[in-house]
Amino acid sequence: MLGTAATVATALLLTGCTKPQPGITVLSDNRSRVVRAQPACTVLGSCQPVQDRVPQVPATGGSQILLDVPKELADGGWIVAAFTSDGKTNTALTTPGAASQPIKGRHTVRLQVPAATAGSYYLQVTALRPTSRLTTWLLGVQLRQ
Numbered sequence: 001m002l003g004t005a006a007t008v009a010t011a012l013l014l015t016g017c018t019k020p021q022p023g024i025t026v027l028s029d030n031r032s033r034v035v036r037a038q039p040a041c042t043v044l045g046s047c048q049p050v051q052d053r054v055p056q057v058p059a060t061g062g063s064q065i066l067l068d069v070p071k072e073l074a075d076g077g078w079i080v081a082a083f084t085s086d087g088k089t090n091t092a093l094t095t096p097g098a099a100s101q102p103i104k105g106r107h108t109v110r111l112q113v114p115a116a117t118a119g120s121y122y123l124q125v126t127a128l129r130p131t132s133r134l135t136t137w138l139l140g141v142q143l144r145q
Contacts, residue, residue: 001096005140007085013120014134018140020036020091021036021037021038021066021070021133022036022037022070022072022073022109022134023036023037023047023070023131023137024067024068024069024070024073024125024137025067025068025069025134026057026065026066026068026111026139027065027066027067027068028057028058028063028065028141029058029060029063030067031057031058031060031102032127033055033057034137035055035064036137037135038053038135038136038137038138046092053137053139054069054122054139054140054142055139055140056120056139056140056142057139057140057141057142058141058142058144059113059142059143059144060112060113060143060144060145061113061115061117061143061144061145062113062115063113064110064111064112064113065110065113065123065141066108066109066110066111066145067080067096067108067109067123067125068107068108068113069107069108069125070107071107071130072133072134073107073127073134074103074105074106074107075103075104075105076104076127076128076129076131076134077097077102077103077128077129078102078103078104078125078126078127078128079099079100079101079102079103079125079126079127079128079129080099080100080103080109080111080123080124080125081099081123081126082098082111082121082122082123082124083091083121084120084121084122085090085122085123087136090122093114093121095113095114095115097110097111097112098110098112098113098114098121099111103130104128111123113141114143116134116143117143117145118143119143120140120141120142120143120145121140121141121142122139122141123138123139123140124136124137124138124139125137125138
C-alpha cells in the first residue's frame, strides 16, 4: 500500500513539472482553433506532411487568417511559411502576405489567404530560437468559397 502511494505521488510530482507544449491560436472564417506544437516537417526539409496528422482550418479565398502565439514564442522570435506540397517538394506560395518575415516582440500576425475557391496549402510557424517547448506548428488551410 505504501509503495503504491509513493508511486502515485512520484508520478504526480513528475507530471506537475512537465509543461505542456504551447499552442498557437488560429482565427479563420470567424472560427478559432488552438494548434499544439508537433514534430513535423519543415519547409527547408524534404519531408511529406502526413495529411491526417495535420490540423485543418477552413478559409475563404481572399480573406485573412490571424495567428496569435504565446508570449515566450513572441519574445524569442518566430516566422510563418506558406507552402504547397506535392509529396516530394515544398513550394512557397506566391500570394503577397501569405507568409511572414521574421517577427520578434509581437504575438499576432495577419496573413493573406490566396484568392482561390478550392484547394489547400500549409502554414508552418517556426520558432527562431527552437527549444524543447518551442519548435514547429504545422496546419493545413482548406480553401472554400
